[in-house]
Amino acid sequence: MGYYTELKLDVILNDECPLDIIDGLCNEDLMEKLYIDKFGKVPSLLSVSETPNLPIKHEFGKSHRWDQIFSNAKFNKKTNNLVINCDIKAYDNIYEQLVDWIKPYIISGNIQEKGEDSNEWYIILNYGNK
Numbered sequence: 001m002g003y004y005t006e007l008k009l010d011v012i013l014n015d016e017c018p019l020d021i022i023d024g025l026c027n028e029d030l031m032e033k034l035y036i037d038k039f040g041k042v043p044s045l046l047s048v049s050e051t052p053n054l055p056i057k058h059e060f061g062k063s064h065r066w067d068q069i070f071s072n073a074k075f076n077k078k079t080n081n082l083v084i085n086c087d088i089k090a091y092d093n094i095y096e097q098l099v100d101w102i103k104p105y106i107i108s109g110n111i112q113e114k115g116e117d118s119n120e121w122y123i124i125l126n127y128g129n130k
Helices: 019-026 029-039 091-105
Strands: 004-013 074-076 081-089 106-115 122-127
Touching: 004 091, 019 029, 019 074, 081 091, 091 106, 091 122
Parallel strands: none
Antiparallel strands: 004 081, 004 106, 074 081, 106 122
16 A cells, blocks of 8 residues: 555746646646657556656656646646646655756745645645735
8 A cells, every 4th residue: 555645736837947848748748649659559547667757857757657646737828827636646755856846937826735644734835826
């Protein structure tokens, strides 16, 4: 078994962010391409033994489970608003890696997490009045 941790991320990103990558992950075009390039097909399960690397220069791009984090993510290209709600087994500091990657691009918003045995949210990051 493992410990599930829920993540809520709702941020506005600046134009320095690799918005094409964020958009591609959220609409699953990039995710599909990466899996086809690596395996020749998109697996039927979100969790596979090996996840393709993201085309970014950050440890988050090499992490396992980035695909699960972005599987229900939403991105508004007009406002640069990224919203992620996920509940996964957060091994290898995956949420911390995500925050470290995205943090330099955040204009406003917040990120919080909650463990499966907790009723309270822990604020990871809080910028402005998003």
